[in-house]
Amino acid sequence: MAIKRPKGSFLEKNLHIIFPLPAVVFVIVMMLFPVLYTLFLSFTNWNLTSGMPLSIVFLKSYQKVLREPRFIAALGRTFSFTALAVAVETILGMIVALILNREFRGKGFTKLIMLLPLVSTPVAIGIVFNLFYDPTIGLANFVLIRFGLPRQAWTGSAATVIPSLAIVDIWQWTPMIALILLSGLASLSSEPYESARVDGASEWQIFWRITLPMVTPTLLTALILRTIDALKTFDIIYAMTGGGPGYASETLNVMAFKYSFEYFRMGQASVILVFLFMLVLFMSLLIVRMRKSLEL
Amino acid sequence: MAVCLVISLVPCKEAMMKSKLMLVILVVLTVLSVGAQQKEIRVLLANHPYGDLLKAAIPEYEKATGVKVNVESLQESQLTTKLTTEFATRSSTVDVFMTRPLQEAKMFYKNGWYEPLTDYDFSDYPKNALDVATFGNKAYLVPLVTEWEVLYYRVDLFKKAGLSVPTNFTELEMAAKKLNSADIAGFASRGKGAAAVTQLSSYVYNYGGTYLDKGKAVFNSKEALDAIRFYGKMLANYGPAGITNMSWENIMPLFQAGKVAMWTDASVFYGQIVDPTKSQIPAENVGIANFPAGPKGNTPYIVVSWGMAIAKQSKNKALAADFIKWATSKELAKRGMLANITMARNSAWKDSEVRAKIHPGLIATQEYAAKYGIPYDRPYMSAVGEARDLIGEVIIESINTGGASAKLESLAKDKVAAVNSLLEDTGEYGVY
Numbered sequence: 001m002a003i004k005r006p007k008g009s010f011l012e013k014n015l016h017i018i019f020p021l022p023a024v025v026f027v028i029v030m031m032l033f034p035v036l037y038t039l040f041l042s043f044t045n046w047n048l049t050s051g052m053p054l055s056i057v058f059l060k061s062y063q064k065v066l067r068e069p070r071f072i073a074a075l076g077r078t079f080s081f082t083a084l085a086v087a088v089e090t091i092l093g094m095i096v097a098l099i100l101n102r103e104f105r106g107k108g109f110t111k112l113i114m115l116l117p118l119v120s121t122p123v124a125i126g127i128v129f130n131l132f133y134d135p136t137i138g139l140a141n142f143v144l145i146r147f148g149l150p151r152q153a154w155t156g157s158a159a160t161v162i163p164s165l166a167i168v169d170i171w172q173w174t175p176m177i178a179l180i181l182l183s184g185l186a187s188l189s190s191e192p193y194e195s196a197r198v199d200g201a202s203e204w205q206i207f208w209r210i211t212l213p214m215v216t217p218t219l220l221t222a223l224i225l226r227t228i229d230a231l232k233t234f235d236i237i238y239a240m241t242g243g244g245p246g247y248a249s250e251t252l253n254v255m256a257f258k259y260s261f262e263y264f265r266m267g268q269a270s271v272i273l274v275f276l277f278m279l280v281l282f283m284s285l286l287i288v289r290m291r292k293s294l295e296l
Numbered sequence: 297m298a299v300c301l302v303i304s305l306v307p308c309k310e311a312m313m314k315s316k317l318m319l320v321i322l323v324v325l326t327v328l329s330v331g332a333q334q335k336e337i338r339v340l341l342a343n344h345p346y347g348d349l350l351k352a353a354i355p356e357y358e359k360a361t362g363v364k365v366n367v368e369s370l371q372e373s374q375l376t377t378k379l380t381t382e383f384a385t386r387s388s389t390v391d392v393f394m395t396r397p398l399q400e401a402k403m404f405y406k407n408g409w410y411e412p413l414t415d416y417d418f419s420d421y422p423k424n425a426l427d428v429a430t431f432g433n434k435a436y437l438v439p440l441v442t443e444w445e446v447l448y449y450r451v452d453l454f455k456k457a458g459l460s461v462p463t464n465f466t467e468l469e470m471a472a473k474k475l476n477s478a479d480i481a482g483f484a485s486r487g488k489g490a491a492a493v494t495q496l497s498s499y500v501y502n503y504g505g506t507y508l509d510k511g512k513a514v515f516n517s518k519e520a521l522d523a524i525r526f527y528g529k530m531l532a533n534y535g536p537a538g539i540t541n542m543s544w545e546n547i548m549p550l551f552q553a554g555k556v557a558m559w560t561d562a563s564v565f566y567g568q569i570v571d572p573t574k575s576q577i578p579a580e581n582v583g584i585a586n587f588p589a590g591p592k593g594n595t596p597y598i599v600v601s602w603g604m605a606i607a608k609q610s611k612n613k614a615l616a617a618d619f620i621k622w623a624t625s626k627e628l629a630k631r632g633m634l635a636n637i638t639m640a641r642n643s644a645w646k647d648s649e650v651r652a653k654i655h656p657g658l659i660a661t662q663e664y665a666a667k668y669g670i671p672y673d674r675p676y677m678s679a680v681g682e683a684r685d686l687i688g689e690v691i692i693e694s695i696n697t698g699g700a701s702a703k704l705e706s707l708a709k710d711k712v713a714a715v716n717s718l719l720e721d722t723g724e725y726g727v728y
Contacts, residue, residue, distance in 0.1 A: 048384060049678035050722045051406030134546070135537030136481070136555050156538015244488055245540035246692045261377040262681035264403065266384075 035277065041270035048264035057267070065271040070247060071255065078251040078276075081162055082230040085169040089226060090219070092170065093177030098207070100178065101185045114175040122172070126239030129168050130155070133240075155241050158248035165249055168236050173229075177222045184218025185211070220291040224284060231280050252276045336364045337615045339623075340379065340393040343371050344602060345567060345637045346441055347394060350623055353631070357622055363615055376400055383409045383609065390607045391616040392623070395437055397428040397600050402724075403678040404605075410436035411606040415617060420626065420641045424671040425600045437603035438624045439640035441632075443562040444598035444665035445498040445587045445673075446657075448569060452581045453480070453557050464589040465502070465526060468558070472534040475557035484547045484556045487531050487539035487695050489688020490681070494673040495561055496691060497597050499523040502590025507675040507687065511728040513715035515675075515687060516708035519592070525704065528694025540692050552576060560587060564601065566658060567636030584657030586664050598662075598669030600640055638662065679718040686711040 011018065042061060046054035065071055096114075100107065117125075132139050133154035141151045154164045192210050201209070212219075234253040237243065243250035243258060250258070252272055260269035339354075341347035347369055354365050370378055375394065382388035384407070395401065395410075404410050412434040418426055425439040447468075449461060453475055462468040468483070476482030486492040493507075500506060505520030507513065514520065531539050536550055548565060550556045552575040563584070570579035587596035604624055606616045622628070629644040634653060644650060651659060675683045690708050693701050701707075719725035 047721070048380060048407060049403050049718075051403070051408075051678070130546075134549075136550055137553050151537065153538045156541040158540075161541075241541055242488075246489055246689060258681075258685075261380065262373070262685075263679065264380065264681070 038270045038273050038277075041267055042274045044267045044270075046266040047268075048266065054267065061267045061271045065268050066275070070250075071252075071272065073247065074250050074252050074255045077162060077249065078231060078253075078279075081166055081169075081233065081249075081251060082227060084163065085166040085173070085230050085233075086223065086226050088166070088170050089174045089177050090223065092174045093181055093222070094219075096174065096178035097181035097185055098211075100182050111179075114178065117172045118175055120172070122235035123239045125168060125172060126236050129236075130240050133164060155249070156245065158245055161241060161245065161249045165237055165240060168240070169230065169233065172236075173226060177226060180222040180225075181215060181218060184215045188214050216294060217291065220287060220294070224287045224291075227287065228280050228284055231283065232276070252279075334364055335362065335612075335615060336366060337391040337612050337619055338366045338389050339368070339619065340375060340390055341367060341369045342375050342394045342602065343369050344394070344441070345564070345635060346602065346632050346639075349632055349635055349637065350628070353628060357619070361618070363619070365619065372396065379404075379409070383407065383607070386609065388607060388609045389611075391610040391612050392604065392606055392619050394440070395603050395605045397437060397439070397603050398672060398674055398676055399680055401428060401431075401437065401603075402676065402680075405431045405436055406678060406722075409608055411608045411610065411613060411616075412436055413438065413606065413617075413620075416621070420643050422640070422642060422666065424598070425640050427671060428600050428676075429603060437605040438620060439600040439603050440624060441564065441600070441602040442598060442638055442640045442662075443564045443601040443673075444638075444661065444669055445495060445560060445596040446563045446566075446661045447585045447587055448551065448559045448561065448566070449583045449585060450475075450554075450557050450577070450581055451583045454583070461583065461585045462558075462588050463586070465499075465591075468588045469530060472530060472558060476534045479555070481536040481550070481556050482534035483530050483558045483560075484535055484539070484542075484550065485527070485531060485560045486543050486547065487535065487691070488541055488543045488546075489692050490684035491543035491688075492527075492691045493675075493684045493687050494597070496524065496527055496687075497670075497673040498560070498587050498595075499527050499590065501595045501597070501670055502587075502592060504590075504592035507672075507683075508677065508728075511719060511724060511726040513675065513683075513712040513719070515690070515715075516705065516712045521704060521708060523590070524690055524694045524708075525699035525701075527691065527699070528697065528701075529699030531695045532698035535695075540695050562601070563638055563658060563661060566655060584655060584661060586661050594664075595668050595670050596665055597671070597673035598665035599671055599673045675715065677715075677719055677724050678722045683715045683718055686714050 041054075043056055043058050044054040045057045045061060100111065133156075135141055135151060135153050135156050138154070140154060144151060153160055155161050188211070192214070193206060196206050196210055232253055233251065234257065237249055237251060237254050238257065241249045243254040253276060256269045256272040256276065259265050259272060263269075341350060351367055351369060354367060357363070358365055376396070376399065379388075379390065379393055379395075379400075382390060383404075395404065401410075413436060414434065416435065416438060418429075418435060418438075421439055425442060426435065429435050429437045429439055447462070454461065454471075457474050459471050459474060462471045472482035474482070486495045497507065500515070500520050500523040503519045503523035503526070505515065505517050505523055507515050507520075515524075536542070536547070536556065544561055544565060547556065547559060547561070548568060551559050551569060554576055566582075566584060569575060569577070570582050572579070587594065604620055606613060606620060610616050626641060626643055629639040629641040630647055630650060632639045633644045633647065633650040636654065636658075638658065639645075645659070645662065674680055675687070677683060690704065690711055693707055694704060697704075716725060
């Protein structure tokens with residue numbers, strides 16, 4: 001330091017506390033407190049429609065909510081939506097990354113275009129896709145009919161609503177997986193490839209035996225990020241279907257929203273959120289574990 | 297203030313620094329004190345035609361009174377969410393807000409979030425509009441907008457098919473059948489579970505049923521189920537594809553695009569249907585008729601869809617009371633009427649300028665509904681959001697099966713039990 005500050009200055013003495021303080025305060029106020037408060041609420045029967053003050057009921061809300069068929073169904077949907085979306089995103093992302101890993105004209109431009117879905121606002125995406133999916137005046141059915149295919153109800157039918165929503169998620173998030181994988185592919189050394197080619201390996205063998213194993217750590221990182229995010233998907237589903245038709249696209253997050261802000265059962269909504277929190281935590285730990293065991 | 301405190305904690309030894317700091321503090325304090333002198337209120341409006349009208353008119357109010365009005369506009373369900381969160385956490389700075397009497401008033405009243413309006417002149421309002429604004433012997437909200445269910449229809453398509461406007465459900469079904477084609481849906485009405493509950497209500501009433509009777513759920517009665525089956529059959533056979541995920545915001549664009557021949561919904565949408573910037577259908581081709589009669593007569597709903605209230609937590613109650621008087625005034629009500637918004641004030645409907653300009657179908661259907669209508673379009677209870685979802689399940693089952701579901705009775709019975717337990721939870725069971 002060029003200028004000597006007087007010793008014993010309050011700032012000087014406590015730099016190690018003061019500098020990280022904003023971050024620590026932020027984490028406590030904006031992250032830790034809400035989680036703990038939700039945990040607290042989940043042990044209460046707080047319900048605004050009754051007009052009664054909240055009282056602590058311990059595990060009663062858990063017993064009620066976790067047994068409800070609607071909750072079990074929402075849990076299943078959360079998984080099926082996540083599995084469908086993330087699986088397709090991973091495969092498509094891999095293909096896109098492999099293509100982009102080659103040299104061709106307009107590569108930079110293609111990468112730029114691919115970023116667009118990532119920076120779009122989910123609710124705006126939802127509104128546009130709703131117009132696109134509209135069974136009567138939407139573009140999707142117009143295209144299907146032009147190709148002689150039957151009309152679809154898309155988000156209008158319980159049978160097709162989850163895949164329709166997954167398509168939106170895939171449209172938005174495949175580029176992210178592709179870009180992460182692309183950075184993984186770019187960092188691979190070329191030596192194994194050269195020797196494989198000398199040994200006469202086919203392109204498929206090269207991908208399967210060399211590229212895939214080498215890019216697996218990156219792939220798993222992308223998977224963790226996407227899985228956690230997809231389990232928590234809310235905005236697209238809420239904006240497009242609100243969990244409908246009926247409850248056919250209601251995931252845990254949407255259900256928790258409805259429980260809190262449409263039914264005003266704050267205590268029971270907290271139960272769902274605590275469960276979702278545990279679920280996401282467990283899934284993340286599982287994938288981190290998997291990643292470690294693969295690296296050994 | 298926070299800024300000043302943080303700054304003053306930092307020891308600044310140099311005199312220069314100190315004087316600069318003092319200057320900064322002085323400036324900040326001056327700005328703050330000037331800000332405090334300006335009278336302000338915070339008003340939450342809905343994204344509703346009347347909310348938009350108010351927003352545009354507020355500068356006039358600010359100019360006349362010198363009060364600064366901080367306006368926020370929100371979509372209706374987000375408005376409820378925001379108000380609930382702010383009031384429940386006791387952190388609200390809201391002074392005046394738009395509110396949906398049938399959706400949230402019972403709950404808001406119970407939690408003590410409305411300020412009673414003891415100093416307001418309610419003589420210009422119809423009695424059934426005041427019913428939902430009053431708890432005990434005090435009024436808690438000013439009725440703003442009324443809505444009733446009507447039949448919108450395409451005049452040109454009816455003429456082409458040689459049909460007359462249906463006056464009962466049998467004629468409605470025949471007309472829908474005749475007008476339905478691969479390109480145009482003969483009939484539309486909300487199919488999205490909870491959202492459909494309000495528009496289904498007139499069907500239920502005209503079949504002789506109701507949702508709640510004497511504080512108990514009764515929508516599994518034969519009359520109510522007949523209505524739900526008819527509604528399901530109509531939408532399944534003649535409705536647009538994907539109807540179980542459609543509320544008014546999905547049906548209106550279809551009507552505007554000329555893809556729907558008849559549509560039963562709230563009277564409030566007429567202005568938007570004929571708005572030439574949004575609709576491909578010329579205004580003269582859009583007709584408004586009375587809701588068709590059912591086997592038990594014709595008593596469509598007519599409800600106060602929006603009201604305005606003062607927040608109990610408000611610290612500017614005098615300013616808020618003055619604002620609400622202006623925002624619900626006769627003068628603004630007339631302006632609302634001229635913009636095709638169906639206002640609650642009696643005088644607004646008697647004004648000769650209004651009557652000359654507004655669609656005669658709107659005046660005729662309002663007169664009918666005001667005389668014979670029922671002032672509820674949903675189960676009137678605190679837990680109405682959840683009750684609507686439960687009834688919505690029955691509606692969707694009926695639509696999915698074309699009204700022929702064999703398990704509709706048992707499903708409705710389960711849902712009635714669920715709604716009754718909601719009523720019990722909130723102490724409203726059997727209370728009326």
